[in-house]
Amino acid sequence: MNRTVPAKAGGKIPAQPGPRGGSETEDSVIPGAGPAPRPGERATVRLRDTGPEEPPRYAPEWLELREPADAAARAHELLDPLRIRLANLPGKAGLVIHDLGCGTGSMGRWLAPRLDGAQHWVLHDRDPYLLHFAAVASPRSAADGSRVSVETRRGDVARLTPDALAGASLVTASALLDVLTREEIEALAAACTGAGCPALLTLSVAGRVELTPSDPMDEEITEAFNAHQRRGDLLGPDAITVACEAFSERGATVRVNPSPWRLGPDEAALTAQWLRGWVGAAVEERPELKARAERYLQDRLAACAAGELHVVVHHSDLLALSRPTGGAS
Numbered sequence: 001m002n003r004t005v006p007a008k009a010g011g012k013i014p015a016q017p018g019p020r021g022g023s024e025t026e027d028s029v030i031p032g033a034g035p036a037p038r039p040g041e042r043a044t045v046r047l048r049d050t051g052p053e054e055p056p057r058y059a060p061e062w063l064e065l066r067e068p069a070d071a072a073a074r075a076h077e078l079l080d081p082l083r084i085r086l087a088n089l090p091g092k093a094g095l096v097i098h099d100l101g102c103g104t105g106s107m108g109r110w111l112a113p114r115l116d117g118a119q120h121w122v123l124h125d126r127d128p129y130l131l132h133f134a135a136v137a138s139p140r141s142a143a144d145g146s147r148v149s150v151e152t153r154r155g156d157v158a159r160l161t162p163d164a165l166a167g168a169s170l171v172t173a174s175a176l177l178d179v180l181t182r183e184e185i186e187a188l189a190a191a192c193t194g195a196g197c198p199a200l201l202t203l204s205v206a207g208r209v210e211l212t213p214s215d216p217m218d219e220e221i222t223e224a225f226n227a228h229q230r231r232g233d234l235l236g237p238d239a240i241t242v243a244c245e246a247f248s249e250r251g252a253t254v255r256v257n258p259s260p261w262r263l264g265p266d267e268a269a270l271t272a273q274w275l276r277g278w279v280g281a282a283v284e285e286r287p288e289l290k291a292r293a294e295r296y297l298q299d300r301l302a303a304c305a306a307g308e309l310h311v312v313v314h315h316s317d318l319l320a321l322s323r324p325t326g327g328a329s
Helices: 060-073 076-087 106-114 128-136 182-194 218-229 236-249 265-285 287-305
Strands: 095-100 119-125 148-154 170-174 199-212 253-258 261-263 310-321
Touching: 060 106, 060 128, 060 199, 060 261, 060 265, 076 253, 076 310, 095 106, 106 119, 106 148, 106 170, 119 128, 128 148, 170 182, 182 199, 182 236, 182 310, 199 218, 199 236, 218 236, 218 265, 218 287, 236 253, 236 310, 261 265, 265 287, 265 310
Parallel strands: 095 119, 095 170, 119 148, 170 199
Antiparallel strands: 199 310, 253 310, 261 310
């Protein structure tokens, strides 16, 4: 039995039938994916127990399409306190950075050139194709010209085990928290704080979208989409609050900054794909919206194609500075 993973505003688009890499029609949604288990994965990252017949994959085409918007949205204000913490790590010849659910490696391409010092990135993802892409396309030098190296670990990041972060300097993730459960976020917070490891967790959906010009259905679609995000035990737009609590309860200092996508005529291709996924998820949650939502979507796509639509998709970035181990202050 296939498991449907909720679409994300600015995140994963629901999986569509057919193999990855197949041709897409103009009106189709780039396929995304959900976690699926495979035997023999590394024990450092456990897999969710879902059906092995489930189609895998986050589409690299979607991840590539969203990368510029992600880079523009991430909260630069969190980098200075992160740099200060990393500069004061005890006995570190270089940084070891774990990127959870790395996809095509966009977080590394954004962050590695903004940090000084030698870096070794450990890339976690369940998709071997994405891991290969991320490794090949990773940056090779830090902000000060120091060397950046990478290794890959295949597996899903549903639950992090304590040994996964041995020797880690930093944990990063992008567009991840809101497809986790409370239990999984608690496990992530426990692993990071137990290792005394800071965490930079970016682009979690906030449950708010602004479209200009507005439409009477905007709020209705938003509410249905948010309900879709909370299917099962997943947290959706509640994830950032749960993560703040989980890290704070374990003694971490937590900062949260907004990181909205701001999409205009120059981002029309991304906006169109996001619209299809956003409305599609809302209709999946509330099928009674189907007829009206189809008209709404066509009107929105027409405005997008005409360069008349502007969209703000709200996200939040979280920096959790755990109490260091090893005697650092």
